[in-house]
Amino acid sequence: MLLLLGQAAVTGLLTGAVYALVAVGLTLIFGVMRVVNFAHGALLMLGMYAAYWFHVLLGVNPYLSLPVTFILLFALGAVIQRGLLQPILAAPQHNQLLLTLGVMLIIENLALFLWSPDFRTLRIGWLEGAIPLGALLLNKPRLIAFAGALVLTAALYLFLTFTELGRAIRATAQDRTGASLVGVNVTRINTLTFGLGAACAGVAGALITPYLYTAPQVGHVFLLYGFVVVVLGGLGSFTGALAGGLLIGIGESLGAALLPGSLKELVVYLIFILVLLFRPTGLFGVPHRG
């Protein structure tokens, strides 16, 4: 029993890092633009296909193609933001949410059309199997995804904290009008942010490709959890997204170990509701105004 719980905790931690990475992209977009991005799962799916096709067609290891995936998704995100979201940023908030829902429908069904509904799995010899850690097993690709998620989150954090551009992004997130008054090009920051958010989703996708299946609707697995993690951590908070992701991952996994039925999902939403009700700003959030 103890072994089972230990294994569950470790597995949850590894999965949680991916939830965190998905949430980091979401929270970045939300923090700057106040947009709840429903297309995030679809972008993640595109990242998976990118990794898959690079491997199958060009024989490139999915981890080596990561930078290309990052750039592709960044570009796509920037285009979506500039072409579709920017014109309606002044409209009521739910319009943006539903717009991203429409974008999700387009991307998912385009993938269905182009690449068929087949479920595709990447199998790479040296990634098969698990590394034993005492009595526990660490699945190799999950371990890499875990590390990758942590590294990317840390890199983004450093970027936002220590670079000129990063500071401009944070300034925009805090006060859009103020930022534009001191000479920040808010439109450009918006485009950059959405691009970065999309790239995070793409990288998360590429990282999970070696152990999950790739299919047009696979993003649904992560989308709702992504939202949960974002709110849990405090909208716009990076540390919060990371902590929230790990918490949800471990909670879900322990739920699977201890609860009957498919109640592990319930654990996730219950944690969510409880945190929201007793600490509505999220774990690491600052007090918010609507």
Added chain:
Amino acid sequence: MSRLTRREFVKRSAVLGGAAALTSVPQWAIRAAEAATPAEVKIGHLHPLSGGLALEGGEMRDAILLAADDVNRAGGIRSLGGARVTVVHGNTEGSPDKGAAEAERLIGEGVVGLLGAYQSAVAFVTTQVAERRRIPYVITVAVADEILERGFTYTFRVQPNSTAMAQYAIEYLTTLGKMTRTPVNTITIMHESSIFGVSIGDRLVRFAGPAGLRILERIVYPTVTADVTTECTKVRAANPDVAIFTGYFRDGVLVARTIREVGLRAKGIMGVANGAFSHPRFSAEAGPLASENVMDANYYYNPVNPRTRGVFRAYRERFNRDMSTHAVYAYAATRVLLDAIERAGAVDPTKIRAALAATNMRDHILPQAEIKFDSKGENVNARPVLLQVRGGIPRVILPERYGEMTAVFPAT
């Protein structure tokens, strides 16, 4: 739907006030059925062609097209002067309400029979539409027993229902133990959380006890999930003689890979109606280590029948993939429907229904005796086979008279 209730309805609706009395809808759709020799006969199908189950839906659509063309190439419906069979596509998107609208549309386009629906929830609602419109409906795949327990007279099912699936699965498992003199006493059951997994899981529990099998653990996982490591670890911790799994293709592959990774030491891994374990692409997707010698009790083809090979070859040539279990049943269901139209010698749905009820088909590709229906509409001889992945290909190992190979058991 009886006359009595309809009259009663009209009477009461008069009380409701004028509006509802307008309900005598002109039934345009009483199609030009009397046209003596139609040039074509339309049949419709209802499957998920987009969404999460688009893969399975597409495979079934292809099989239906193949079956229709096989009949057309052999001269069409002869009793109707060689009328050609046309297939009209309905996309349910996996949703009952959309499926119902599509059913209504297909009926409006003049189909004389329907095929569907892959999901039990969609089958519940669409068979009801067919029943009201009196259009014969042959289920391709949908396991819930309850579909045929509502007293519908226009619905028929070729595929074994969940009770048959579970009952035979347990029977095969005990037979296997006896044949190989390997005692099988304990099992675990792990399945996905939709109607499909739960209805099979429930019935496995019901039949396991009487067969002397002890269930160490029953585990349910959400159909759409990123990870099943913890669930699979529970299976390993229970350490059963045989671990049983039921799921769709996507989660089935994930489960197989994960179960291999957590290092389960069981005498056998067995699916029941598993969408992955007996899929032709299972080995390619899950890898040989996770798939070789994995078993699955599933509805599938009759390998001993030479006709089967012809159908498989034709499907492979035309669609560039191998026939999956549900494609086989979509093919069989279509042939059953077309056979009934042939024997009815008419495009009148009532006559086709009567012909369906009188079905007695010997020339088919299923691993069973003749196809015929009981009063509920179930195929009385329907049964799954036990398959085992050998050299990357699912092969029939039980029952013996359809067996292509002898079982490797214990598998490790």
Added chain:
Amino acid sequence: MGEAPAPVRALSAAPKIPLALGGLVLAALVLGAPLVATPYLLRILIMTFYGAYLAQSWNLVGGYAGQFSFGHATFFGLGAYATALLFAKGGITPWLGMLVGAILATGAGVFIGFLSFRYGLRGPYFALVTLAFAEVCRIAVTNWRALGGAMGVLIPLRQSLGTLQFSEPAAYYYIIVAMTAGISMLALVLERSRLGISMEAVREDVDAAEALGVDTTRTRLAAMGLSAFCTALAGTFYVQFFSYVDPHLAFGIDVSIAAILPNIIGGTGTVLGPLAGSAILVPLGEWMRAYLGGYRGVHLMVYGAILVVAIVFLPRGLVGAVRRWWGAKRP
């Protein structure tokens, strides 16, 4: 396809006589439709009005009071399940079941609202917390044997007025038309009521409304309760019409989206918005699936594109666009 129930039109505009006439024609069209419609068309009409009703229910809180719920599936599902379970397991007439469901849903709406508003959850927080509640319901019911579990609930088929089951789809058509007319009338009355005015104040600015002496919490709770009550009735209609419900159909995210979308396309916070939105979206969806549905996913791609274009070019919905155009014409 603009079959807005006639009374709505007649009340909402200025030059009364031609509009009243137009309304009468429209009423005749709506009421006479089953006489000429094919069964397929009739089904689309039923789904259109059903979509309009569901959207109007959401509009009461999401549009008028500006509380963007993304979890109306909770209320829909409670209505659907209460009706279905009471009838299938207890033999209790859906007439009673629908009331039980609606009361449960009202309770749930007030409860969720109370928890959220007390902690000042607004905007996206509120949207996501309501979504989470719906997911909790879906997962709980999936795992709850006594409520039918994943199998869902099949309604025993017994047609009569008492069981609210009819052999002719036209009966369902008239019921949903009446429901849509009723809720639209309710929305009209609400617009002019004290509560409606408070709701509008809350929508524009909660803090300002509070400062003006509006009890914002009570106003929002009233809007939630009312909206939840009406949404539950949509659940009852669904169950009666399809004779089946399962956890995903009742509590899934698709229901919540279906309740919102017509509002966005038509225009939130207006009586005509959800009606117009549904009159466009539902037939559009059906016909695109009919013509393009065979080509894996193309119809949904086009549907998504139309959605995007509509949101970009009609940010206030159809009604908003028409109003602006009308306003520009007559300064």
